[in-house]
Amino acid sequence: MKTIDDLQVAGKRVFVRADLNVPLDGTGITDDGRIRAVAPTIAKLAERGAKVIVASHLGRPEGAPDPAFSLAPAAVRLGEILGKDVAFATDTVGESAAAAVAGLADGQVVVLENLRFNAGETSKDDAERGAFADRLAALADLYVGDGFGAVHRKHASVYDLPRRLPHAAGDLIATEVGVLKKLTEDVKRPYVVALGGAKVSDKLAVIDQLLEKADRILVGGGMAYTFLKAKGHEVGISLLQEDQVPACLEYLARAEKRGVEFVLPVDVLVSSEFPDLKTKAPANPDIVAADAIPADKEGLDIGPKTRELYAAKLADAGTVFWNGPMGVFEHPDYAGGTKAVAKGLLDSPAFTVVGGGDSAAAVRLLGFDENAFGHISTGGGASLEYLEGKTLPGLAALED
Ligand SMILES: Nc1ncnc2c1ncn2[C@@H]1O[C@H](COP(=O)(O)OP(=O)(O)OP(=O)(O)O)[C@@H](O)[C@H]1O
Ligand SMILES: O=C(O)[C@H](O)COP(=O)(O)O
Numbered sequence: 001m002k003t004i005d006d007l008q009v010a011g012k013r014v015f016v017r018a019d020l021n022v023p024l025d026g027t028g029i030t031d032d033g034r035i036r037a038v039a040p041t042i043a044k045l046a047e048r049g050a051k052v053i054v055a056s057h058l059g060r061p062e063g064a065p066d067p068a069f070s071l072a073p074a075a076v077r078l079g080e081i082l083g084k085d086v087a088f089a090t091d092t093v094g095e096s097a098a099a100a101v102a103g104l105a106d107g108q109v110v111v112l113e114n115l116r117f118n119a120g121e122t123s124k125d126d127a128e129r130g131a132f133a134d135r136l137a138a139l140a141d142l143y144v145g146d147g148f149g150a151v152h153r154k155h156a157s158v159y160d161l162p163r164r165l166p167h168a169a170g171d172l173i174a175t176e177v178g179v180l181k182k183l184t185e186d187v188k189r190p191y192v193v194a195l196g197g198a199k200v201s202d203k204l205a206v207i208d209q210l211l212e213k214a215d216r217i218l219v220g221g222g223m224a225y226t227f228l229k230a231k232g233h234e235v236g237i238s239l240l241q242e243d244q245v246p247a248c249l250e251y252l253a254r255a256e257k258r259g260v261e262f263v264l265p266v267d268v269l270v271s272s273e274f275p276d277l278k279t280k281a282p283a284n285p286d287i288v289a290a291d292a293i294p295a296d297k298e299g300l301d302i303g304p305k306t307r308e309l310y311a312a313k314l315a316d317a318g319t320v321f322w323n324g325p326m327g328v329f330e331h332p333d334y335a336g337g338t339k340a341v342a343k344g345l346l347d348s349p350a351f352t353v354v355g356g357g358d359s360a361a362a363v364r365l366l367g368f369d370e371n372a373f374g375h376i377s378t379g380g381g382a383s384l385e386y387l388e389g390k391t392l393p394g395l396a397a398l399e400d
Contacts, residue, residue, distance in 0.1 A: 001177075001398050002168040004041065007142055010049035011106055015140035016042060016170065017157045017394075019149035019378060020056035020074040020111075023330075023361050025278065027070075030330075031361030032077050033370075034149065037378050039081045041146045041170035042109060046082070051104035053140055054078065055092065055112045055157055056147060063119030065091075075111035086111055092118055093135040101139050121156045133160035146170025148177075149357055149379040151394030152386075158394040169398045172378065177395070179353065179375045180386045188318030188351060189215055194310070194341055196221025197324025197358065200241045202381050207251050209388035216261040216317075218310050220302045220326035220337055224265050224290075227252070233291045236270065238299040263313055265290045267303030272296055275331040283333040300334045301327025307340035314344035321387065323355040323380050329362045338362050346372055356380025 007014075018038040023030045045052050059069040072088055079086035087110040089100040100110045115121045120132025133156040143165040145151070150158055151173070169177075193214040195203065200223050210217060219227055222239035229235050230248035255262035269285040270293055287303045288294070302310070314320060322345060326337030342363050345352040354363055355377035363370060370376050377383045385392055 001174070001395075003174055004044060004144060004168055004170060007144070007166070007168050009045055009142060012050055012141040013053060013101060013104070013139065014045050014050040014142045014144055015053045015055060015136065015161065015165065016045065016144045017147045017150075017161070018054050018056045019147035020054075020071060020078070021058050021149060021357055022074060023358060024073070027073050029073055029077055031364055032081070033360050033364060033376070034357060034378050035074060035077050036081055038146050038170065038172050039078065041144065041172055042078070043082055044171070045144065046084070046107045046109055049106040051101070051106060052109040053101055053112065054109060055115055055136070057116040057121070057150065058114050059116075061114060061116050063116065063122065065113075065117040069114050069116070071111055071114050078109070078111060082109065084109070089113055093132070093139070097139060115155075115157050122153070123156070129156040129160050132156040133164055136161050137164040140165060143167040144170045145394055145398045146172045147394070148173050148377070149382050151379065151392045152382045152390070154393040159397050162397040163400065167398055173395070173398070176377055176379060176383070177386070180377065180383055183319065183321060183353065183387055184389065190317050191319045192216045192218065192314060192317040192350070194218040194220070194314070194320065194322040195223050195324050196326045197356065197380065198222040198239065199381060200226060200239060201244070203324065203384060204241060204244050204247065206384040206388050211251060211254050211258060211260055213387070214260060216263065216313055217255065218263045218313055220265060220306070220310070220341070221324045223324060224268075224302070225299055227264050228290055231264070234293055234295060235299065236293040236295050236297040238293065263309065265302045265306040266309060267305045268293065268299040269301040269303055269327065269334060270294065270297035270299050272298070274298065275300070275328060275334065277330045280331055283331060285333055302337035307337055310341055311344040311347070314341070314348045314350070317348045317350035320345050320348060320350045320352045321355065322353070323359055323384055325358055325362045329366065335366060339366050342366060342368050353377060353383070355383035
């Protein structure tokens with residue numbers, strides 16, 4: 001993969017595909033880790049005299065503008081981090097973007113509006129995606145891929161655009177790939193993987209491959225309930241990927257056969273409603289055994305016995321990879337499981353990697369020192385798929 005140092009950027013319009021998909025509380029950014037992570041690449045390009053065009057997705061708007069997913073707050077925050085004015089275009093390939101790019105002097109930066117306000121960005125139709133990539137390509141002379149969190153997506157700005165412009169990997173992608181590569185080549189054992197979070201359908205499949213690599217897999221967060229269901233337990237109104245129940249059964253059987261320790265929650269915190277993340281009003285959850293979730297309740301965090309169990313399972317690890325919060329950590333009543341696992345990582349002698357936008361944010365928001373972990377990856381799904389050994393569209397496009 002070429003790096004920024006291989007590009008002559010002075011005076012050129014350089015399109016930087018970043019991942020500014022940061023957690024928002026209304027319109028306020030609750031954790032700016034992903035913006036800080038890509039800022040050095042943007043600063044370097046600007047210092048070298050590029051006209052820098054930053055583009056990203058935020059959330060999952062459905063191919064049309066939605067103010068709730070505007071990148072405007074991220075542009076403001078990027079300006080604060082860089083210590084310079086950052087322009088903002090109110091569209092991605094329309095008049096505002098064209099005018100903003102045309103108005104850039106060397107060393108200036110513009111952030112375009114959310115790429116996913118355009119249906120072409122995420123389209124499964126190659127021609128539709130290609131047509132959108134053509135319009136993006138018209139804005140720039142060079143492409144720098146640095147949105148590591150999105151490299152597993154075959155999207156126009158990630159996969160099709162680098163095929164249309166001379167391209168290189170940004171410094172964040174280079175660092176991320178460097179660390180994760182080590183986890184695929186040379187892991188100190190026991191290798192423990194902790195999985196949680198909410199993107200269950202995306203992430204269940206990685207277990208298939210992890211069963212070949214990990215010695216122990218701890219499951220929490222929204223991911224746990226499909227496994228509990230597979231074990232024959234009722235999960236009430238918890239997050240459930242019903243169509244994956246047979247796959248989960250197969251994973252459990254294979255884990256046993258291969259001698260991979262597969263650890264599920266023994267107790268959970270439940271409530272009849274999802275907590276209010278804005279007011280953070282007390283949720284007063286109940287603690288129930290994992291095989292006794294009431295029909296009208298939802299599991300929202302791992303319980304105290306599970307926290308102790310997972311801490312013990314992390315204590316002797318040689319390597320830990322953790323993706324996905326153990327519960328709805330954004331609410332204080334459901335942050336305990338995520339806190340316990342974060343502390344378990346820090347207390348273990350292992351080389352620890354935390355992956356994922358929300359997982360990394362959780363670590364910081366819950367007061368842990370991010371520098372105490374071996375590596376905090378900006379990619380959740382992306383890092384998991386990398387560890388799975390998959391070809392990631394956004395990395396393959398940069399290698400070509
Ligand atoms: N039991 C649960 N039920 C519902 N949501 C949950 C549960 N446990 C965790 N979550 C939610 O999972 C979300 C994070 O999941 P996600 O899979 O997006 O992780 P991530 O670290 O951001 O990875 P990525 O970078 O791939 O998005 C949090 O917002 C958290 O509230
Ligand atoms: O948060 C992430 O994992 C990345 O920003 C990718 O977002 P996506 O899962 O909506 O494609």
